[in-house]
Amino acid sequence: MNNDLDLDIKNYELEDIYNLFQIQNHSLTTETMKQAKQIVLKMHPDKSKLDAKYFLFFSTAYKKLHAIYEFQNKSINKKLDGTTYYKDEYNEILNNLFEKKKELKSPQTFNKWFNEQFEKHNKQEDADEGYGEWLKSDEGVFQTNAVSPSMMHEEFEKQKKKIQSLTMYTGINDPFASTLGGSLLGKNDDFSSGLFNDGGLQYQDLRQAHLETVIPVTAEDYQNIPKFRSAQEYKAYRDKQDINPLAEKEALQKLRTNDKNKEEESANLAFYYAKQNEQAIKKNRDFWSGLKHLTNG
Numbered sequence: 001m002n003n004d005l006d007l008d009i010k011n012y013e014l015e016d017i018y019n020l021f022q023i024q025n026h027s028l029t030t031e032t033m034k035q036a037k038q039i040v041l042k043m044h045p046d047k048s049k050l051d052a053k054y055f056l057f058f059s060t061a062y063k064k065l066h067a068i069y070e071f072q073n074k075s076i077n078k079k080l081d082g083t084t085y086y087k088d089e090y091n092e093i094l095n096n097l098f099e100k101k102k103e104l105k106s107p108q109t110f111n112k113w114f115n116e117q118f119e120k121h122n123k124q125e126d127a128d129e130g131y132g133e134w135l136k137s138d139e140g141v142f143q144t145n146a147v148s149p150s151m152m153h154e155e156f157e158k159q160k161k162k163i164q165s166l167t168m169y170t171g172i173n174d175p176f177a178s179t180l181g182g183s184l185l186g187k188n189d190d191f192s193s194g195l196f197n198d199g200g201l202q203y204q205d206l207r208q209a210h211l212e213t214v215i216p217v218t219a220e221d222y223q224n225i226p227k228f229r230s231a232q233e234y235k236a237y238r239d240k241q242d243i244n245p246l247a248e249k250e251a252l253q254k255l256r257t258n259d260k261n262k263e264e265e266s267a268n269l270a271f272y273y274a275k276q277n278e279q280a281i282k283k284n285r286d287f288w289s290g291l292k293h294l295t296n297g
Contacts, residue, residue: 007057009064014271017061026264028069036062064274071270072263090288096295117290121283139211163216 006012018026021036040062042048043055097104104110228234246254 005054005057007053009057009060012061014068014268017065017271020058020061021065026267028065028072028267033066033069036065064271067274068267068270071273072266093288093291093295097291100295117287121287121290157218160216160218161220163212164218 012020021032021039023032023036040055040058043050043058045052045055048054104113226237228237245251
């Protein structure tokens with residue numbers, strides 16, 4: 001076993017976990033999951049003679065992998081057990097807290113204390129902060145008082161070019177593709193609905209709706225496209241274009257590629273939610289631990 005192996009699972013991305021279990025082509029099947037489990041079992045101290053920390057690390061990594069496998073196969077079927085939403089232990093902690101900190105019985109004091117606790121335990125990573133800071137800024141606010149009517153056209157052209165420079169072209173997308181923007185392995189940067197949204201109601205990403213207020217097509221774009229003096233000239237140009245449908249083999253390959261991309265996307269989504277769930281559990285544990293410390297202090 002490599003002594004340089006990083007045993008902090010928080011440092012591992014999805015690709016790293018695939019490599020850890022020697023999974024080829026990111027394909028999670030029943031067979032690959034069995035092979036991954038065998039690797040974990042071989043790490044047991046009784047078999048490997050290694051420190052138990054290696055077994056614990058591989059066990060944690062396998063749990064993440066298994067969560068992704070279940071997500072992709074839709075085999076998770078968790079139900080709420082009864083109507084008990086928190087433990088009796090939490091009731092006891094809260095009762096002790098209000099008994100010891102009687103000032104919290106005042107709604108105003110309690111609200112202030114609760115907001116402080118919420119901010120303390122709800123700190124997010126940069127990628128998960130949403131648009132809170134952006135909404136407080138002046139980014140995208142167009143100062144019309146500084147533009148004369150005669151200069152308005154020029155300012156519109158500048159705004160269009162600015163939007164063009166900020167927009168990343170990702171090629172032609174399948175209209176039934178993911179409803180979330182961003183790369184398969186990166187963070188989401190566009191939360192607009194898809195063209196065929198299952199919910200029926202289309203919506204646009206908040207930041208995009210406020211910043212991309214004009215269609216970014218400039219006069220320069222118009223100058224760069226072919227011009228035609230007659231319908232016959234346009235028809236001759238179109239006749240030279242390759243508009244034949246894809247061959248069956250090529251079409252099937254494209255479908256397989258799309259399916260593969262969707263599998264990778266679902267795996268990354270499952271990995272993301274697994275990490276979010278771990279963070280939520282830790283924050284919840286820290287919150288109640290803090291309250292317990294207050295009542296015991």
